[in-house]
Structures are given as structure tokens and as C-alpha cells.
Amino acid sequence: MRVLIVGAGEVGSSIAADLSDSHEVVVVDVDADYVEQLQYDLDVLPVQGDGTESDVLEEAGVADADIVIASTDDDETNLAVCGTAATLADPFTIARVQKTAYLRTWRRTQRAFDVDFMVCTDLLTAQSIVRLIEFPTATDVDPFSSGRVQMAEFEVDPESEIAGQTVQAADRFESLTFAAVVEDGEATIPTGETVLTGGSKVLVIGTPDSVESFAAAVAPSSAAASVDDIVVVGGGQQGLLVAERLEERGFRPRLIEHDETRARDLAEQLPKTTVMAHDATDADFLAAENVGDADVVIACLDSDEKCLLVSLLSKRLGAGRAIASIETPEYVSLFETVGIDVAVNPREVTAEEITRFTRERRAENVAIVEPGEAEVLEVEVDDESVLAGRPIREAVADLPSEVVIGAITRDDTVITPRGDTVVEVGDHVVVFVPTGAQAAIAEKL
Amino acid sequence: MSGGLRVDWRVSCSLVGTVVKWLWVPLCLPLVLALYDGTALTPFLVPMALTAVVGFGLERLAETRDLRAREAFLMVSLTWLSIALVGAVPFVVAGVGTLAHPVYALFEAMSGVTTTGATVVTDFGAHARAIHLWRATLQWLGGLGILVLATAVLSQLSVGGAQLMETESQAQDVDKLTPRMSNTAALLWKIYVALTALLVVLLSGLHVVGLAPEMTPYDALAHAFTTISTSGFSPRGTSIAAFSPAVQWTLVPFMIVGATSFVLIYAVSRGNVGRLRRSDEFRFYVGVLAFFALAVCAIRALDAGPGVPFERTARHAVFQVVSITTTTGYASTDFNTWSASAKHLLFVCMFIGGMAGSTTCSIKALRWLVVIKSFRRDLFVATTPSAIRPVRLSGEPIDEETVRDIYAYTLISLLFFGVATIFVVLDAARVGVVLTEFEAMSAAASTFFNIGPAFGVAGPMANYAGFPTTTTFVMTLLMWVGRIEILPVLVLLTPSFWRS
Numbered sequence: 036m037r038v039l040i041v042g043a044g045e046v047g048s049s050i051a052a053d054l055s056d057s058h059e060v061v062v063v064d065v066d067a068d069y070v071e072q073l074q075y076d077l078d079v080l081p082v083q084g085d086g087t088e089s090d091v092l093e094e095a096g097v098a099d100a101d102i103v104i105a106s107t108d109d110d111e112t113n114l115a116v117c118g119t120a121a122t123l124a125d126p127f128t129i130a131r132v133q134k135t136a137y138l139r140t141w142r143r144t145q146r147a148f149d150v151d152f153m154v155c156t157d158l159l160t161a162q163s164i165v166r167l168i169e170f171p172t173a174t175d176v177d178p179f180s181s182g183r184v185q186m187a188e189f190e191v192d193p194e195s196e197i198a199g200q201t202v203q204a205a206d207r208f209e210s211l212t213f214a215a216v217v218e219d220g221e222a223t224i225p226t227g228e229t230v231l232t233g234g235s236k237v238l239v240i241g242t243p244d245s246v247e248s249f250a251a252a253v254a255p256s257s258a259a260a261s262v263d264d265i266v267v268v269g270g271g272q273q274g275l276l277v278a279e280r281l282e283e284r285g286f287r288p289r290l291i292e293h294d295e296t297r298a299r300d301l302a303e304q305l306p307k308t309t310v311m312a313h314d315a316t317d318a319d320f321l322a323a324e325n326v327g328d329a330d331v332v333i334a335c336l337d338s339d340e341k342c343l344l345v346s347l348l349s350k351r352l353g354a355g356r357a358i359a360s361i362e363t364p365e366y367v368s369l370f371e372t373v374g375i376d377v378a379v380n381p382r383e384v385t386a387e388e389i390t391r392f393t394r395e396r397r398a399e400n401v402a403i404v405e406p407g408e409a410e411v412l413e414v415e416v417d418d419e420s421v422l423a424g425r426p427i428r429e430a431v432a433d434l435p436s437e438v439v440i441g442a443i444t445r446d447d448t449v450i451t452p453r454g455d456t457v458v459e460v461g462d463h464v465v466v467f468v469p470t471g472a473q474a475a476i477a478e479k480l
Numbered sequence: 481m482s483g484g485l486r487v488d489w490r491v492s493c494s495l496v497g498t499v500v501k502w503l504w505v506p507l508c509l510p511l512v513l514a515l516y517d518g519t520a521l522t523p524f525l526v527p528m529a530l531t532a533v534v535g536f537g538l539e540r541l542a543e544t545r546d547l548r549a550r551e552a553f554l555m556v557s558l559t560w561l562s563i564a565l566v567g568a569v570p571f572v573v574a575g576v577g578t579l580a581h582p583v584y585a586l587f588e589a590m591s592g593v594t595t596t597g598a599t600v601v602t603d604f605g606a607h608a609r610a611i612h613l614w615r616a617t618l619q620w621l622g623g624l625g626i627l628v629l630a631t632a633v634l635s636q637l638s639v640g641g642a643q644l645m646e647t648e649s650q651a652q653d654v655d656k657l658t659p660r661m662s663n664t665a666a667l668l669w670k671i672y673v674a675l676t677a678l679l680v681v682l683l684s685g686l687h688v689v690g691l692a693p694e695m696t697p698y699d700a701l702a703h704a705f706t707t708i709s710t711s712g713f714s715p716r717g718t719s720i721a722a723f724s725p726a727v728q729w730t731l732v733p734f735m736i737v738g739a740t741s742f743v744l745i746y747a748v749s750r751g752n753v754g755r756l757r758r759s760d761e762f763r764f765y766v767g768v769l770a771f772f773a774l775a776v777c778a779i780r781a782l783d784a785g786p787g788v789p790f791e792r793t794a795r796h797a798v799f800q801v802v803s804i805t806t807t808t809g810y811a812s813t814d815f816n817t818w819s820a821s822a823k824h825l826l827f828v829c830m831f832i833g834g835m836a837g838s839t840t841c842s843i844k845a846l847r848w849l850v851v852i853k854s855f856r857r858d859l860f861v862a863t864t865p866s867a868i869r870p871v872r873l874s875g876e877p878i879d880e881e882t883v884r885d886i887y888a889y890t891l892i893s894l895l896f897f898g899v900a901t902i903f904v905v906l907d908a909a910r911v912g913v914v915l916t917e918f919e920a921m922s923a924a925a926s927t928f929f930n931i932g933p934a935f936g937v938a939g940p941m942a943n944y945a946g947f948p949t950t951t952t953f954v955m956t957l958l959m960w961v962g963r964i965e966i967l968p969v970l971v972l973l974t975p976s977f978w979r980s
Contacts, residue, residue, distance in 0.1 A: 295868070302868040303877035313866040320866070 037061070038393060039100040039126070041086030041116045042107030043069040045364060046131060048077070049386035050104060054393060055079050057473065061095045087115040089123055100126045102393055106385075110134055114148045121149035129392065131156060131385055135272060154388050160360055160381040161276035165284065167358055167377055168262055168331055170250045174236065174377060179413045179465045180444040185246045186238065186411045186465065188217070189253045193233025197252050203227035208249050210451035211241035212441045214467035215409060222409045222469060224437050240411065240441025240465050242449045262330045266291065266354070267308075268315040268345050269335035270301045273360055273381070277333055282307045289324075291315040315345050327352030334359040334375075339366050346375045409469045411441065412476070416462045421479045428454035434479060435472035441465040487978060490542040492554040497538025499559050503531040503566055506617050510570070513698070514610035523570035523611065531566055550977060556629060556968040560960055563625075564590040567618045570611065577606045583949050583956075590956045592618030594963035595626065595839055597712025597809035597932030600945040600952065604717035609698060612715035616702040620676070622963075623709025623839035627668045627742055629964065630837050668742050671749065672708065679704040679734050683727065691726040699723075707731055710738040710839045712809030712932040719811040719933075719940060720799070728795055728812045732802050736769065739806035739834025760874045765835050765845040772829055773801045779822045797822075804829040807841040809932020811940030823935055827918075830925045831894075841930030841963060843893050850878065850886045892966060893928075900924035900958055904951055911948045923947070927955040928962040 036058045040047045043064035051060050051073065060079040063086045064070050070081040084091030086105065097103065103120040105113035110132045117128040130150040132138060138155040141147045166176040175188040191198050197205045202213050202225045215222045216229055217236040223229070231237060239249055265281060267274050270292025281288045282305060289309045292298040298312035313320050315336070326332065332349040334342035339361050346357035361367050361378040370378045416422050421433040427440060443450040444463045450456060458464065468476050511524040547555065567589030571579035578584050584600045591598045592615050601607065683700035686692035695703075699715065706713045716722040720731065737745065744762060747755040756762050777797035784793055799812040804826050815826060833842025854871045861867055870877035901924040908915045919936035923944070926934040933940040937947070944952055961969045971977050 298868045299870070303870050306872060306875060306877075309864070310868045311864070311866040312868050324864070324866070 036101045037096065037099050038102045038104065039063065039092075039095055039097060039120070040104045040106060041092075042105065042113070042131075043073055043081075044106070044108055045382040046386045046389070047104070047106040048073060049383065050106060050389050050393070051077055051079050053386070053390040061100070063091060063095050087112055087119055089119055092116075092120055092123055097126065098124045100124065102127045102129065104129045104131075104389055104393065106131045106389065110137060114150065117151075118149045127151045129154070129389055131389065133157060133272070135276070152392055154385055154392075156381045156385045157271075157273040157276055159384045159388050160273055160379055161280050163384050164277055164333055164358055164360065164379055165280040167379070168265065168281070168333075169284070170246065173250060176246075177411065179240075179411075179442070180449075180463050183242065183444050183447065183449055184240065184413075184442045184465050185243050186214070186240045186441065187246050187250070188236055188238050189250065190236050191231050191233055191253050195233075195253050197231055198233040200231055201227065202229045202231065205231055205252070208241065208245045208252075210442070210449060211239055211245040211249055212439065212452065214238045214240050214411070214439045214441050224439055224467075224469075238411075238467065240439075240467065241451070242442075262286075262355075264329045265289070265331045265333065266326050266329040266349070267333045267335065269337070269342075270294070270297055270310070271335060271337060274333075274335040275301060275304065277335060278305050278308050289329075291324075316341055316348070318348050321345075321348055322352055327354055330355040332357050339363050339370075343370055343373065343375065346370075347373070350374055409467065410473075411465060411467050413463055413465050414476075416458055416460055416464055418460050420458075420460075422458040422464065423460050424457065426455050426457050427452055430458065435469075435475050437469040437472055438476060439467040441467055486976075487550040487554055488542070488546075488548075489551075489554060491545065491547060492551045492558060493538050494540070494542035495545065495547065495551075495555045496558045496562055497535050497541065499535075500531050500562055500566060501535025501539060503535070503563065504528045506621055507531070507570075507614075509617050510610040510614040513613050514608065517609055519608040519610055520574060523574040524614070526573050527566050527569040530569060534566075553968045553971050553977075556964050557960075557972055559625070560593060560964055563593045563618075563621070564956075564960070567593055567614075570614050574608065574611055576608075576611070578602050578943075578945050579607070579611075581949075583953050584945065587944065587952045587956045588615065589618060590959050591927075591932075592711070592713060593622040593625070594930050594959040595619050595622040595709045595711035595807070595841065596927060596930040596959050596963070597706065598927055598934075598938070598955070598959070599713065599932075599943050601717075602943055602945050604715065609715070612713075613698070613702055615713045616705040616715070619709050619711035619713050620705035623711060623738070624669065624672055626839055626963065627672060627837075667746065671742055671745055675734070675737060675745075676704050676708045679707060679730075682730055686724075686726050686730065692724045694723050695727055703731070704734075707734045707808065707810075708738045708839065710735060710806045710808040710834065710841075712803070714810065717941070721811060721813050721941075725791070725795055728799050731810065732799055735802050735806045735808045735810070736834075738808070739838045739840035740765070741835040741837035743837050744835070758874055761835055761846050761849055764849045768832055768845065769802060769805055772805060772825060773798045776801050776822055776825050779819065779825070783819045783822065800826060801829060804931060805832050806834045807929060807931045809926075811933060814939065814941045816935055816939035816941065823918075827922055827925070827935070830922070830929050830931050831897075833929065843890055843929070846873075847886045847890050849873070850883060851890055854883045854887070889966070892970075893962075896958070896961070896966065897921075897925055897928055900928050900954070903954055904947070907948050907951045907954070910950075913946070913948065923955070924958070928958040930959055930963050 038054055038058050039061045040051050041063045043062050047062060051062050054060050055077045061082060062073055062079050063082045063084060065085050067083050070083045073079055074081045082095040086092060097120050103126045105116035107113055113130040113132060117130045120126055120128055128150050129152045132153060132155050135155055135158060138153055138158065141150055141153045167173060170176050170187055173187045173189050177186045179186060206213060213225050215238040216225045239246060265286055265288040267278050267288050267290045270290055274290060278288050278290050287307045289311065290301060291311050291313060292301055293314045295312040298310050302310040326349045332346060332354045334345045336342050342359040342361060346359050350357050356376045358377045359375045361370055361380055364380055367378045367380050422430045440452045442465045443452055443458060445459065507524050507528050511521060514521050514524060564586060568585040571585035571588055572582055578600050579588055587600050680700050683695050683704060684697055687695040702715050714720065720728055744755055744759060777794050780793045780797045796813045800815050803810045831843055832848065833844040834840030836844050836846040850871060857869050857871055860869060871883055901921050904920040904924050905915060916936060922934035923938045926932060938944050
């Protein structure tokens with residue numbers, strides 16, 4: 036498949052890196068340095084030029100492109116790229132936007148601005164932050180099959196009840212499959228004898244209920260108390276979207292925004308949120324408002340450094356968990372070492388979403404587990420699939436040994452795959468696939 | 481802009497002229513009854529001629545009809561005043577009883593058109609049935625007028641938070657009020673007429689099946705007119721006490737409906753019943769009614785002791801609380817003879833009123849609800865100084881300026897009530913009439929909040945003729961100011977309104 040990516044910033048190059056091994060990728064950017072850098076790093080065809088110009092797109096081969104991804108940092112440019120591409124040829128267009136206003140317009144027809152699929156960075160970030168709150172110990176949660184199946188990655192706390200147990204002993208959750216154990220960035224497929232050591236990460240696939248009960252088991256017994264008091268810091272678009280999503284889930288969060296006019300605006304939009312107008316980096320204020328009592332503090336300020344400061348201040352006051360939205364990719368792991376519990380990078384979340392959408396024609400949903408290591412796919416089984424009409428025990432013989440079938444959804448119900456489960460045509464299968472096995476999976480499922 | 485004035489008074493007067501011109505239509509109703517009864521026709525023919533001449537004359541004052549805020553305020557004030565003046569003519573021309581006196585005639589007409597229901601009639605039997613029907617017709621017109629005023633005019637002029645009323649569309653076009661006015665009027669007119677017709681049919685039905693021997697078709701019409709408009713005139717000296725319990729129970733829901741926002745009623749008539757539950761104001765209004773009804777009922781049950789049928793106690797308690805709170809002012813019994821505690825609760829009810837956007841008067845549930853909510857908000861902010869929490873009504877945030885307007889309106893209402901009480905006391909002392917403070921306060925509140933009966937001298941079975949003529953004249957003004965939400969009259973008194 037030929038994929039044309041306009042914008043070689045963090046999002047664009049990240050998508051390019053994920054797709055370049057199995058697809059023909061062309062990257063367009065105005066910045067000659069970016070283009071040159073990409074040429075060395077990745078197996079992609081770089082084109083230097085303005086992606087909103089028809090000449091440039093034609094040079095990049097828009098006529099043969101199956102998918103055009105507009106991933107620059109500018110909303111209007113991205114919309115113009117999609118519009119231009121749709122005028123020149125008939126590719127599937129994907130646009131990345133910041134403003135939720137564009138997303139709302141697009142949702143009305145799913146075709147506005149000549150965009151076939153639109154991702155909103157702040158909304159995706161907000162969604163992934165809120166999923167993290169629902170699973171306090173999870174480091175990654177991705178929904179599959181319209182939310183009926185979830186993949187979640189948990190860090191096993193050394194003090195939790197399952198630390199030190201074998202998978203066989205820990206596997207007592209209804210409709211839950213252990214897909215992988217990640218230790219030191221390396222994913223392995225667990226067998227019954229694999230020991231879940233403290234500090235390692237486990238990847239499970241199952242129904243939301245089973246994932247939830249597993250979440251309680253991996254958590255240290257002290258943190259088992261449910262999340263109630265949430266403080267959102269920063270009332271930008273991201274903070275607003277996070278608070279809105281929290282309200283939808285029945286939380287009554289507190290939101291701190293330093294600008295009084297904006298705070299008033301937010302207070303009118305968020306009926307269940309207590310909005311406070313104050314500078315959140317003021318330690319005395321945080322202490323006076325008992326931010327230390329919060330179960331979760333979410334920092335969505337426009338500066339990464341301020342996010343770090345607020346997170347550390349609240350942690351020192353006694354806040355349970357600190358989640359921060361961090362724009363600079365280099366800071367993410369650093370900040371997690373210093374004291375932020377989870378740092379979410381909006382660009383990474385966006386790139387992941389776009390990659391997931393683009394990857395494989397039949398793959399409906401993809402989650403990147405460890406970049407370059409493994410991913411989780413959702414596939415609809417057709418009659419050419421090796422799974423169709425056979426018990427799983429027989430079918431796996433034809434698949435690479437590292438592949439794990441995590442869950443099956445059939446007509447809105449979730450089936451836990453066991454050796455004698457027969458997969459039918461039309462079923463949706465959520466599979467865990469290590470990087471090396473991707474090509475084989477694409478062919479056989 | 482004419483004559484150096486900032487307000488284009490010709491436009492206002494011209495619009496008033498249009499209203500006055502059409503007053504011959506409602507005058508036909510008592511005229512037909514007078515023809516049927518064979519009583520004097522002149523009381524109605526004279527004002528008919530008068531409205532034609534004055535109405536057409538005023539209408540010709542201005543060519544254009546561009547109504548801006550100032551002209552709208554002037555027009556509103558003058559409309560109510562001029563209908564009262566025209567409405568008083570039949571009483572003066574008929575020349576029977578106390579109503580022959582011009583000041584009393586104006587009081588009665590103003591009490592009618594402002595849907596108050598306070599009367600100076602001493603001998604109800606002396607007046608022709610046509611005159612009584614004219615009193616009821618005036619109230620029915622006043623109720624319709626206030627609906628149009630509240631939904632179409634005051635909400636656009638942002639008077640005392642009236643803009644909060646649950647309107648179907650929130651078009652803010654203060655420059656041109658006229659097109660919206662006619663649309664809204666047409667809509668509400670239908671609901672208002674339908675409700676009145678329904679009540680006439682129900683009351684006549686009760687008469688036919690023998691449950692209401694006193695409720696003749698004439699009484700049914702007159703009482704339907706004054707129930708839906710929450711006004712309270714009755715051709716009977718004993719008000720609703722003259723009718724059977726079945727009639728009294730029937731009127732209760734209609735008084736409640738009359739004081740319910742007509743925009744809500746419109747939504748419900750379109751099948752959107754959920755709007756009732758979602759409306760904070762409606763829940764508050766019904767809650768207040770239920771609380772006071774239960775409280776008065778309990779007090780009356782204790783007062784009465786054993787032996788008195790509970791149905792009678794409950795009926796009078798519920799009827800009286802609903803009648804006073806909705807500002808109707810009917811009496812199903814002489815509540816002046818009730819114990820002090822029951823009377824004081826009824827007195828408190830005078831200050832509440834029904835929902836905004838209905839025919840009710842007084843301060844209204846909407847304003848009290850906003851006052852309570854914003855006070856609760858202030859208490860919260862006192863403990864969390866950096867918190868920002870807008871006051872919400874049915875989920876929608878209210879801007880702070882509106883909250884302030886509502887506080888101001890509520891305070892001014894209470895201030896007016898206080899000053900009016902002082903005037904009543906002083907004026908009575910001047911002519912040597914002995915009034916208790918409760919009588920003075922209740923009479924001031926009852927006229928200013930457009931309720932009708934008070935306690936003591938102006939009790940439900942008595943009348944306002946016992947007050948000095950000066951007091952009745954001032955009360956006429958109070959009814960006028962109170963009915964059109966105070967501000968349209970008050971702004972006329974500010975020099976900046978007139979000067980350029």
C-alpha cells in the first residue's frame with residue numbers, strides 16, 4: 036500500500052517509522068532538514084515542498100497513493116492538504132487537528148473538508164488520560180470491538196497479591212487472557228510457568244470487567260481504594276476535554292485555571308466541576324486547597340516544566356497519582372523517572388491512533404505495545420482466514436508460535452478463547468502479535 | 481427624536497392607540513348580556529365610542545412603529561393605565577353604589593386589568609350582571625396582556641431577570657420588538673383561550689350533573705375568566721364560598737396552571753412532559769405550594785380539633801394557599817376568622833407568587849429560586865475563595881448581571897411594600913381610621929403584589945372601600961406599578977429617560 040504523509044514532525048515521522056517496514060511510504064515536508072534526516076533514518080521516499088500545493092502532491096505521487104495522512108502541526112494546513120489530495124486523486128484522507136471545533140464539524144457528515152478520518156490530538160490525549168484513571172495501575176489501556184474488549188498493560192507492584200505467582204496461579208479471572216509479559220522492554224509470551232515478578236509489566240486482553248478485577252489484583256493493597264477526588268490542573272482545551280470526560284463517568288473533579296475569564300467560561304461549561312481561578316504552581320494554594328488529598332492529579336498545562344512542577348508539588352503534599360500531558364517526547368521517560376506516575380505524550384497518542392487506522396486493510400484496530408516490539412490487532416475473520424471454522428487448538432499450528440489470541444467478539448458478546456473454541460466467519464479476533472510475525476499474520480488471518 | 485426628548489413618545493402613544501382602538505371588542509361581551517338581561521346599555525356604548533375616537537386619534541400620532549427600549553417602557557406603562565381608564569368608564573356611567581365614585585371606579589378597573597382582584601364593591605347584588613361580567617372580562621384581558629408582556633416584551637428588555645424566562649427561542653433583538661410580540665401573542669392566545677374554554681365546560685358540566693347548583697353558565701364564564709388569569713374577581717360577595725366543594729376542588733388545579741409558565745404549558749401540550757421535571761423553577765413552585773398547603777392544613781386541623789370533617793379543613797387550606805400563592809385571591813371560606821398562625825402563613829404566601837411567564841404577580845418563584853441559589857453559591861465561595869461557580873437554572877448558567885438584577889428587583893419589591901405600608905398607616909391615621917399593623921401590611925402587600933383580599937378591614941368577605949379615598953388612589957398606582965414589574969414605571973421617573 037502506498038501511504039503519503041504530509042508533515043515530518045514528531046507525529047509524521049513516528050507514523051512513517053511504524054508503517055515503513057510493510058508499506059511504501061512517501062513523506063512530504065517544507066523543511067529540507069527534516070526531509071534529509073528522514074532519508075537517513077527510515078526507508079521512506081522524502082519529498083521537499085508544501086503539501087498544500089498540487090504540484091508537490093503530484094510529485095509525491097498522490098495519484099497512486101491509497102492513503103494521505105496530513106499530520107503537520109497546523110490544522111488549516113492539514114485540512115487543505117486533504118482537500119487538495121481529494122481534488123487531485125481519490126485517496127483515503129486522514130487529518131490530524133488540534134481544534135475540537137473542526138472535529139465537531141467533521142462528525143456531522145464524516146466527510147467534511149474532504150477528510151475521511153479525523154483525529155483530534157487533545158481529545159485522544161484526554162481519552163487516554165481518563166482510561167488511565169479508570170485503571171489506576173495501568174500504564175496503557177486500549178479499547179477494542181467498540182469497548183467490549185480491552186487491552187491493558189499493568190506494572191506488577193511488588194507488594195501486590197500476584198507478584199511472584201506463576202501465570203497459571205494468577206490466571207483466575209473469567210474471560211481474561213495473558214498476552215505478554217514485558218521485562219526490560221522485551222516482550223515474551225507467557226506460559227503457565229512464567230513467574231510474574233514485581234516491576235515487570237503484564238499485558239492482558241479481556242472484557243472491561245475482567246480487566247478491572249485484574250487491575251485490583253496487580254495494585255498494592257493500599258492503592259486498592261477507588262478513585263474519587265481528581266484534580267485537573269490547566270484549563271486549556273485538553274484540561275476541558277479531560278474534565279468533560281470525567282464528568283461523563285460520574286466524577287466531580289476540581290479544575291485549576293489561572294486565568295479568571297477562562298475559568299469563568301469553564302465553570303459555565305462544566306456543571307459538575309469545581310473550577311478554581313488561581314496559579315497552580317503556587318505551593319501554598321495547593322496546600323490550602325488540600326490538593327494533597329487528591330487520588331489523582333492531572334497536569335495539562337501548556338508548559339511541560341510547569342506540569343512537572345505541579346505534579347511534584349502535589350505528590351509531595353500527598354496526592355495519590357500524578358498524570359501529566361507532556362509535549363516533548365524526550366521528557367516522557369525522564370519525567371516518569373523523576374516522579375510523574377504516567378506521562379502521556381499527545382503526539383505519540385495521535386501517531387498511534389493514525390497508525391492503528393492505517394495499518395492493515397482488514398485490521399480494524401491496533402495498539403502499539405512497545406514501539407518496535409509488538410502490537411495488538413483486531414481482525415475480522417473472513418472465510419480465507421486460517422482461523423475460520425476450526426478449533427483454535429488446530430488453527431494455531433498454522434500461525435507463528437508467538438501469536439496470542441486474546442479475545443473473540445461475536446454478535447456483541449465476548450467469547451474467551453480456549454483450545455476447543457471454534458472461530459466463525461464474521462467474528463472479531465483481538466490478537467497479540469510480536470513485530471516479526473506481522474507479515475505472516477496479515478497473510479493468514 | 482421629537483422636541484428634544486430622547487424618547488419618541490409619539491410611537492409609544494400610537495401603539496397604545498392601537499390597543500385602545502380594539503377595546504370595543506371585549507366591551508361587546510357585557511353589552512350582549514345587558515341586551516339579554518334588559519339592563520342599561522349606555523355603560524358600554526359610551527366607552528365603545530370613546531375607545532374608537534381616542535384610539536384612532538392616538539394611533540395617528542406616529543407613522544413609524546420602530547419600538548426601542550425607551551418607547552417600549554413608555555408604551556407598557558401607558559397601555560395598562562389607559563385600559564384601566566377606559567375600563568372605569570362603564571362603572572361611572574352606570575353610577576351604581578360605590579363604583580359611581582371616579583376614584584373607586586378607577587381602583588376597580590385597575591384591580592381588574594392588573595389581575596389583582598381587590599374590590600371596592602360593597603353591595604354585589606346592586607350591580608347589573610353585565611357590570612360583573614365586565615369586571616371579569618377586564619381581568620381576563622389583563623391576564624392575556626401580561627402573558628404577552630412577560631414573554632415578548634419584558635424578557636427582551638431584561639427587566640428584573642425576566643430574560644431568564646424559559647422562552648422557546650432566545651432571539652435578542654431589542655431594536656424591533658413588534659414582530660416577535662405578535663408571534664408570541666398568537667401562540668399564547670391559543671393556549672390561554674383553550675384553558676379558559678376547558679374550565680367553562682368543566683364548571684358548566686358540574687352544574688348540569690347537579691354537583692354545582694349555583695354555578696350557572698354566566699358564573700362559569702365569569703369565574704373561568706378570573707381563574708386562568710389568576711385574578712380573583714367574583715360576581716358573588718362571598719367569592720367561591722358561594723359554591724359547592726366540587727367547584728372549589730375544580731378551581732385549584734386551574735389556578736395552579738394559570739400561574740405556571742405558559743411556555744412550559746406550550747411544551748407540555750406538544751407532548752414534551754419531561755420539560756416539567758427538568759424545570760428547576762417548576763419543581764420549586766410546586767414544592768413551595770405543597771409545603772405551605774401541608775403546613776396550613778396541619779395548623780387548621782389542630783385549630784379545629786376533633787369533629788370537623790378533615791375534607792373541609794384540607795379543602796379550605798389547600799384552596800387558600802393556592803389562591804394566595806398564585807395571586808388569584810379567591811376565598812373558599814372567610815380565612816379572616818382563622819387563627820393568627822394560619823393567617824401569617826398565608827401572608828407569607830403573598831410574597832412568593834407563581835412562575836415567571838404566567839399570569840401570576842408578586843415576586844415569583846424564579847426570582848426566589850435564583851436568590852436562594854446564588855446565596856448558596858456565595859456561602860460556598862466564602863469557604864473556597866478561588867472557586868468560580870456560576871448560578872445555574874435548569875442546568876443553564878446565569879450571568880452575574882442577571883443575578884444582580886434579580887437581587888435588586890426582589891429588594892425593590894420589598895422596599896415598595898415597606899413604603900406602601902407606611903403610607904397606608906399614615907393616611908389612615910390622618911383621617912382617624914384605626915388600622916392594626918397586620919391590616920396595613922396585608923393590604924399594602926395584597927395590592928402591590930396584585931393578590932386581592934387582605935386581612936381585617938379588607939378581608940376576603942369585606943372590601944377596600946373602608947380605606948380613605950387617598951389610600952385607594954395610591955393603591956391603584958401600586959397595583960399598576962406592581963403588575964408591570966415595577967421598572968417600566970420607575971424608569972419613567974428618571975430624568976435621563978426623557979432628556980437627550
